[in-house]
Amino acid sequence: MVRNLAIKTLNMVQKKLKEDQEDDSFNRKDSMPKKEPGDIKLEVEDLSFFYGNVQALKNINIKIPSYQITAIIGASGCGKTTFLRCINRMHDLYSKNGYSGKIILYPDGINIIDKKVDPISIRMRAGMVFQKPNPFPKSIYENVAYGLKIKGIKDKKTLDEKVEWALRASALWEEVKDRLKENAYSLSGGQQQRLCIARAIAMDPEVLLFDEPTSALDPVSTSKIEELILELKQHTTVIIVTHNMQQAARISDYTAFMHLGELVEFDRTEKIFTNPSNKLTEDYITGRFG
Amino acid sequence: MxxxxxxxxxxxxxxxxxxxxxxxxxxxxxxxxxxxxxxxxxxxxxxxxxxxxRRLSLGFLTSYPSRFPEKAGILSAWVGTIYVMAGAVFWSVILGVPAGIYLEEYARKNWLTSIIEININNLAAVPSIIYGLLALGIFVYRLGFGESILTGGLTLGFLMLPVIVVATRESIKRIPQSIREAAYSMGATKWETVRDHVIPYSAGGILTGVIIAASRAIGETAPLITIGALTFIAFLPPSPIKADFPFVSWDSFVEMLKSPFTVIPIQMFNWISRPQKEFHENAAAAGLVLIALTLVMNSLALFLRYKVRRRVKW
CATH class of the missing domain: 1.20.5 (Single alpha-helices involved in coiled-coils or other helix-helix interfaces)
Known part of the structure; x- marks a missing residue:
C-alpha cells in the first residue's frame, strides 16, 4: 500500500519535471507559446475602424503573442498606424471616429474598444512611443516621472528608483545621470527618443506600441533603439509599426503585412520574409510596390 | 558657344x-x-x-492736483491708475484665460465656435468708448457700482478681454499636438494635460498678451470719462493694506473698490484743456510718467517672453 503510493508520487514528480523541461525548451526556442489564452496578449476580432465615413481598417483578425515583438509592415496609408492607435484608444481624442469589432486584452479579457472601458485605464496599460521624439519641455527627470505621478505615486524615493530603473532599461542612464535636471530638449534626437521609451516603460506597460520610432533618426541612433526594443520584450509585449522592412526582419518575431486597411498575412517573421503565402506580401517585401 | x-x-x-x-x-x-x-x-x-x-520731481508724484499749477501733482492719478489697472488685469485674466483655454482645448470645432471666434476677434476692434457706454449702462446704473474703482477696473478689464482671449488661444495653438498626444498616451486626463502641459507651456505667451493688453488699456481715457471718472480727486482711496496684523482689511478693500478715482490720462486731459501754459507743462510731465510706466510694462513683457521661450522649446 505504502509502496504503491510511493511509486505513484514518484511518477507524478517525474511527469511534472518532464513538463517543466518541455516548458523550458519552449521558451528557449522562442517559439509561439501555445497556452491559451495566457500567451496571447491581444486578440483582435473583426476590427473595423472609421474616420467619419471613411473605413480605414477592414475586419482585422490577429492574435498578438505575449512577450514577443510583432512588426506591422505595409505601404503608406495601409492602416498600420491606425491599427496601432486603436490599441491604446488614441482615436478617442478626435471626434467622429468609430470602432467596431473587438480587441481583447489578456489576462483579464476585457474588450479595449468597448465604450464602457475608460480609455485612460487602457493607456495606463499600453504605452506608446511616437514617430517623432516628443518629450515634454520639462527636465529629463520630470519626463520619466510624469507617468508615475499621474498614477498617483508621490513618494520621492520610489520615484527616484523607478526613474533610474527606466533610464537604465532604456540605455540612457549613463548619458544623463549627471544632468537629470536639464531640459529634455538639450538631448540629441536619438537620446530624446530613448527618453520617450524610458517615459513609457516607467509605467510598466503590458503592451508597448511603437509607431515608426526610428524614422526620424540617423542609423546609429536607430540601431541603439533597435537593440533596446529587443531587450524590452523581456518586460513587455511589443508591437512596432515600421516602414523599414529590414528593421522588421531584424527585430521582430512575428510580422503582420497590411494592405489597404486589410490584414493580408500574419506569421512568424522568417516565414513572411522567406516564404510568404500571399502573392501581395511577396510583391511588397521584394519591393515590387510600396 | x-x-x-x-x-x-x-x-x-x-x-x-x-x-x-x-x-x-x-x-x-x-x-x-x-x-x-x-x-x-x-x-x-x-x-x-x-x-x-522741468516739472518732473518727487513733489509732482506726491502732490494732489491743485488750482496752482506749480503745486499740482499726480498722486491721486497714478495711485488711481494702479488700482484700476490691477482690477482690469484681474478681471481680464480670470475671464479671458479660461475662455481661451476652453475655446482652444475643449470646445468642438463647429459653426457656433466659429461665430464666437469671429465675435471675439471683432470685439478687439470695437472703439473703446463703446465699452464705456456699455459699462455706464451695466456697471454704473444697472448693478449700481457707481463711478468707482470697481467699475473702472471692470471696464478696462472688458476692454482687454478680447486681446487676452486671442493671445491665450494663439499661445495654446503653438503647442504641438504631439505633446498632448504624449500626455494622453500615458493615461493623463484632459484636465491633467491642461494643468501639467497646456497651461505651463503657454503661460509665457499668455503673460505677454496680458501685459501688451494692459499697456494699451493704461492709456485709455474715453471709456473712463464715459463712466464718470472724476478729473479732480484730492484724496486717496482707503488702502486695504494696513500697518498692523493681519495687514489686510476686507472692509477697507471694499471701501477702496467703491471710491471714486482718476487716472493719469484723465488728469492730463484735464490739464491740457486749461488755458494756462503751466498746466500744459504738468500734462507733459504726467505724459512722461505714463510713457515710463508703459515702457516698464513692455520691458517686463519682453523679459518674460525671453525667460519662458528659453525654458520651453520644441
Whole structure:
C-alpha cells in the first residue's frame, strides 16, 4: 500500500519535471507559446475602424503573442498606424471616429474598444512611443516621472528608483545621470527618443506600441533603439509599426503585412520574409510596390 | 558657344542687374520709412521732455492736483491708475484665460465656435468708448457700482478681454499636438494635460498678451470719462493694506473698490484743456510718467517672453 503510493508520487514528480523541461525548451526556442489564452496578449476580432465615413481598417483578425515583438509592415496609408492607435484608444481624442469589432486584452479579457472601458485605464496599460521624439519641455527627470505621478505615486524615493530603473532599461542612464535636471530638449534626437521609451516603460506597460520610432533618426541612433526594443520584450509585449522592412526582419518575431486597411498575412517573421503565402506580401517585401 | 546663347547670357545679366537695382531701391525706401517712424516717435518724446521735464520731481508724484499749477501733482492719478489697472488685469485674466483655454482645448470645432471666434476677434476692434457706454449702462446704473474703482477696473478689464482671449488661444495653438498626444498616451486626463502641459507651456505667451493688453488699456481715457471718472480727486482711496496684523482689511478693500478715482490720462486731459501754459507743462510731465510706466510694462513683457521661450522649446 505504502509502496504503491510511493511509486505513484514518484511518477507524478517525474511527469511534472518532464513538463517543466518541455516548458523550458519552449521558451528557449522562442517559439509561439501555445497556452491559451495566457500567451496571447491581444486578440483582435473583426476590427473595423472609421474616420467619419471613411473605413480605414477592414475586419482585422490577429492574435498578438505575449512577450514577443510583432512588426506591422505595409505601404503608406495601409492602416498600420491606425491599427496601432486603436490599441491604446488614441482615436478617442478626435471626434467622429468609430470602432467596431473587438480587441481583447489578456489576462483579464476585457474588450479595449468597448465604450464602457475608460480609455485612460487602457493607456495606463499600453504605452506608446511616437514617430517623432516628443518629450515634454520639462527636465529629463520630470519626463520619466510624469507617468508615475499621474498614477498617483508621490513618494520621492520610489520615484527616484523607478526613474533610474527606466533610464537604465532604456540605455540612457549613463548619458544623463549627471544632468537629470536639464531640459529634455538639450538631448540629441536619438537620446530624446530613448527618453520617450524610458517615459513609457516607467509605467510598466503590458503592451508597448511603437509607431515608426526610428524614422526620424540617423542609423546609429536607430540601431541603439533597435537593440533596446529587443531587450524590452523581456518586460513587455511589443508591437512596432515600421516602414523599414529590414528593421522588421531584424527585430521582430512575428510580422503582420497590411494592405489597404486589410490584414493580408500574419506569421512568424522568417516565414513572411522567406516564404510568404500571399502573392501581395511577396510583391511588397521584394519591393515590387510600396 | 553659339551666338544665340551669348545673347541669352547677356540678357540674363541685364535682368540680374535690373533686379539688383530694385533691391537697392526697396532697401532705401525701407530705411526712409523706418527713419520717418523713428523721427515721429522721438519728436513726441522729445517734445514731452522739453515741456515736462522741468516739472518732473518727487513733489509732482506726491502732490494732489491743485488750482496752482506749480503745486499740482499726480498722486491721486497714478495711485488711481494702479488700482484700476490691477482690477482690469484681474478681471481680464480670470475671464479671458479660461475662455481661451476652453475655446482652444475643449470646445468642438463647429459653426457656433466659429461665430464666437469671429465675435471675439471683432470685439478687439470695437472703439473703446463703446465699452464705456456699455459699462455706464451695466456697471454704473444697472448693478449700481457707481463711478468707482470697481467699475473702472471692470471696464478696462472688458476692454482687454478680447486681446487676452486671442493671445491665450494663439499661445495654446503653438503647442504641438504631439505633446498632448504624449500626455494622453500615458493615461493623463484632459484636465491633467491642461494643468501639467497646456497651461505651463503657454503661460509665457499668455503673460505677454496680458501685459501688451494692459499697456494699451493704461492709456485709455474715453471709456473712463464715459463712466464718470472724476478729473479732480484730492484724496486717496482707503488702502486695504494696513500697518498692523493681519495687514489686510476686507472692509477697507471694499471701501477702496467703491471710491471714486482718476487716472493719469484723465488728469492730463484735464490739464491740457486749461488755458494756462503751466498746466500744459504738468500734462507733459504726467505724459512722461505714463510713457515710463508703459515702457516698464513692455520691458517686463519682453523679459518674460525671453525667460519662458528659453525654458520651453520644441
Amino acid at each position: 553659339s551666338k544665340g546663347s551669348v545673347e541669352a547670357q547677356q540678357h540674363l545679366l541685364y535682368r540680374i542687374k535690373k533686379l539688383r537695382f530694385m533691391d537697392t531701391v526697396f532697401e532705401a525706401l525701407g530705411i526712409i520709412a523706418v527713419f520717418l517712424v523713428m523721427t515721429f516717435i522721438f519728436a513726441i518724446i522729445l517734445d514731452l521732455f522739453m515741456d515736462g521735464l
